Amino acid sequence: MNISYDWLKEYLDLTVLPEELAKYFDQIGLMIESIKKVNGDTVYEIETYANRPDTLGHLGVARELATLLGLPLKTPSWPLNELDQATFDLVDIQVLDSQLCPRYCGLVVKSVMVGPSPEWLKRRIEACGLRPINNVVDISNYVCFSLGQPLHTFDFGRLREARIIVRRARKGETLLTLDGQLVELTPDMLVIADESKPVALAGIIGGEESAITEKTTDVFIESANFDPVSIRLTAKKLGLTTDASYRFERGVDINTAPLGAMMAASLLSRCGGKASRGLIDVYPSQRKPKSVPLRLKRIAELLGIEIPEEFVVRTLTALGLKLNEQKPGVWVAEIPSFRVDLEREADLIEEIARFFGYDHIPSEVTPARSFELPASQEQDCLWFLKEILFHYGFDEVINFSFADQQKETIWQTGYQPIKLQNPISSRASILRTSILPGLVENAVWNYNREAEGVHIFETGKIYFWEEDGKQREEWHLGLITSGLKEGKAWNQPSRETDYFFLKGAIEDLFSYLGYDVPSFEPEDHSFFQSGQSVKISIKNEPIGYLGLLKPETRKAYELEKLAYGGELNLTALFGRQPRAFTFTAVPRYPGTVRDLSFQVEAQINFQDIYSQLRKLNVPFLERFEIYDRFEGGSLAPGQVSYSVRFFFRHESRTLLTEEVDRAMLNIISQLKSTLKIQLR
Template sequence: MKISLSWLKQYIDLDISAFELVDTLNNIGLMVDDWEEKENEVILDIETYANRPDTLGHLGVARELAVALGRPLKEQSWPLIELNEKTSDLINIKILDEDLCPRYCGIIVRGVQVGPSPDWLREKIKAIGLSPINNVVDVTNYVLFSTAQPIHAFDLDKLTGRKIIVRKAKKGESLISLEEDTLALSSDMLVIADEVKPVALAGVIGGQETSVSNETQDVFIESAYFDPVSIRKTSKKLGIKTEASYRFERGADESFPPQAALMAASILTQMGGKATKGILDIYSKPRKQKTIVLRNHRVAGLLGLEIQEEFIEETLSKLGFQIERTQKGVWQVKSPPFRVDVEREADLIEEIVRFYGYDKIPAKLPPFETLEPALSPKRKAFQKLRQILFHYGFDEVVNFSFVNQEKEAKLQSGRKPIEIRNPVSSKASILRTTLIGGLLENISWNLNRGAEGVHVFETGNVYFWQSDSCIEQCMLALATTGRVGTTHWQSRNEKTDFFRLKSACEAFMNYLRYDPYVFCEEDHTYFELGHSLSLHFKGEPVGFMGLVRRDILDSYSIEDEVWAAEFKLEMLLEKQAKKFQYRPVTRFPGISRDISFIASQEVTYQKIKAAVEKCSIPYLNQFYIYDRFSGPSIPKGKMSLSLRFVFCHPQRTLLAEEVDALQERIIKTLKAEFNFQLREGGKIDK
């Protein structure tokens, strides 16, 4: 809120520089966001915390400054020019709901000449960025911004039956507000009514009909306390926020309504009006003050610093607390009514340290005995996984968790999306059910900006309904398209393909020691039919990879092919990795044999591998495919496969004859199983 230095000076002598003022306020937690120095004036913009409604007026800020600077607050007096009529002769006030309105005060000022305010008041109003309206309205604003107590002025003649009834609205009632909006009231809203109808929305906004106009003669001033929760609900429901509602919903000072009414009446009488005798004050159940026990050892225990008892007593009593020492180091404290935020010992300790100075607390490190291994195996694996993917040339991205419902539907993740009830935008109305959509978005974005190839991965949650529960599942997704690597004078441009994606996936499975895992040919909604694999780890399905469907890519305007994969990362990371176990390295040279076959293209490598493994050939150390091609030299529908087998004996050098026999076994098996034809020296064995 805006605070004017000259206004503050009505309450406290301030002969310090603007800079010192700002510093003092910051140090006690009244954060000055901005300040402006003008001729004979400084305007501060203070950030007020939600728990400190008492600082929403100049008096409250002055009170804090008085303690921080060790100066007294100036005494205020509000003399009245009084009539003989009693207030109660002219108006009748009734509270029907004391829970929502525990206190209501009123006073009448007669013969007010409504017109422009005197200069001093106009200046004050302008200084804090408001426009002066007329003397009555300006006075109500002046009281509000001085004391943080909102007050309201009614045209007395317009209150039917000269009655004020504080009650809940009745069904079907409405009110035309000062802003000339017609407000439909509901039965949980507190209103100020006259004999026949609501005339104001209590604590939020006044009504147009009973407002003060140029014709107004007599003004009824309302100064009350309203229940914060009720005000907040009403204000929220109707979407109306006013300076008054802002203060009431944070909690006003229940003791203050009579003083605010007096202050307003006094100023209006200085402008020619005359006040009725006595403030009407309906307050049947005054609030009991709570006693808080404050212990010096807790002060030191919480702050890590001893503060002298004199300082504690002096600070709290200057701040308006009643403090009484019951034994050494123990006090009973009562909060002043304007401090609705202070209820417990910890709150008092904050008050003490605010004025003692946060800067005087020493900086110490806590005792650092080890509690747990700092990095869990899961996080370690996660970090390693990222390093592997970086190594394989995948860039990391982070996308929003919200997605466009239509686009997401195209992907058919098979997970039931979670809708956000109040989304930021209709294009971000559901939570993502897959990471693939985001990656396609990233590919599209980067291709449109000149990238020739995009290879990205993301880790993060997807969200979906599973019967009645919201499920969050941490996933890993990868996508790759276009050009690989950078341009170099020695190499030709290479394009990505399925095996580039697969190599990255195999790499993290291998390097994270996730064993055993297996890929299976299996279709998935993300991918073209027959162009995807599923991955199973320890017998459980953990994800898919494949060629993204053309119609999906079209909806992201991607022309090139994209290969993508998605895995249940949580499931991978939670499983036990295979432990490292030493195997002696053989000292004897291995013998390798290359065998080339002609085979039907239908035969998959995985099947060949399984067949070889099944015959458990002794001393077969490793085998792999090193060539595969088809073309004019090979019959149609067939391919040439070249496999290398490496044999090794742990204790001795193998003899050529031994290896010959093993090789023969392999050939025989493969021939029998897959109808392979041996290919030797360019000739095909029949």
């Protein structure tokens, strides 16, 4: 909203200079976005709020400044040149829907000389950021930007049967608007019609046919009040926002309508016009002013400072409120109709705080009667998980939650995606159902910008419809590793990343976070090359997967390098209770190490052997490690050789050789029977 310094002077005897005035606007929350000089006048562009339609005119802003500066608010008078004819003899006004049009004022001004506006008026219009058109149009804008009361002026001669009917549009009716659009009207829209058809879209825009032209001599002035919701719905539906609709949808003061009409008529009188006698004012159900109680004590309770009673009374009175004291420090405030935002005690306390100055309210520590546990276990886990991945050299990324539906089909995530009704672009029309596609895009972006390797992860949500039609959000972790892990240095060659780097990081995530060792079972997945992926599960609950990305996917994204990816369902993982940690005594007796080399059928994989070894119930076995694996060479085809190192220990003495021998025999016999191993 543009506010002119000179215009404010119509309401205030300002003594502060234009530059100084700026800081007062800021203090009461009318934030200045820019200050311009226009025709020697100072124009402030101020930010206004959706609940303060009163500040959409100079009068309302002047009232705020008057309150702050302690100045009286002037009330200019609007004398008329009157005709002998009464308005109701000239025009017939019928309001058929008083719900959507609670008040309608109108009168006729005859013999107007349509032409350029006088200089003072042109300056006002230019200060608003508008172009002067002619005196009639400029006057209605002047009234609108003075009072915040939108007006509409009709060429009276074009209104058939001199009739104004405020009604809902009929099905099939159309209106050619002032800006040349043919609008199809529907019965939820309120129109101003003459005897035969709509001539204006109420409170939004006028019609071309009844518009003021150079030939106009008689003008019908409409100064009305329309239902905010109806105006908003119609404006939204038609994609039309005008200075009028902007004000009506915020709530125009119902009691300003007569003044708006009189002011316009008076100004038209100065252009040779003669006004019809007596304003027609259709206002069937008068609104009572709102009453809001106010307690002095409550002001201090909410603001944290005692504000002098005298200040409270002076401020609210200056703002137009009437305070009726009930008992000392307790009032009932009568709210002026132009303040649609003031409804509760808290609203009045805000007014007091605003004019008292937020700067004058003290700063205090918020007392605490109890402390909360700072963060949930999940949030701790999430941060620790990130730290583990940083340690592995993964960088963290954050991608948009949106995805390209076309591109996501390549992935076949298996989830029913959630579509947006009004997406910003077709490439962001659904919510992502996997973290990995974003990571692949990041890899490509970086490979195109000199990266030699990309090792990144993201934690975030995926979104999908569940089978029962409910939306679901799941926290996931996605990881990708591709290209060089370490660049060439003077003392070491460069090193490519590989699948086992990624798997190691994931294994460590589980172990550092205190979860059970998951199982990794070879299983095909739509993301990965056939035979080159595993499913990760804990106690048979699938928790994720990892593998080598499919060449088709890489091709679709133009990712040339191999990439290994993985995704974990963190909602499922964090839903599990990690093992509670207590320390284990540090061993005080030496352990014994035994190595075992054996061969098995190649279809038995490490996970099988590992699971069998974990199941072993062997006394003194502390742990075991696989330290060699090979196939081919001297081995028969279809055979794989493993070497496993076993660590034995007794907690309170040194083990005897025979005990370890017996344990090894036990291990060998169990493995022979379960996995058919052959010793080497």
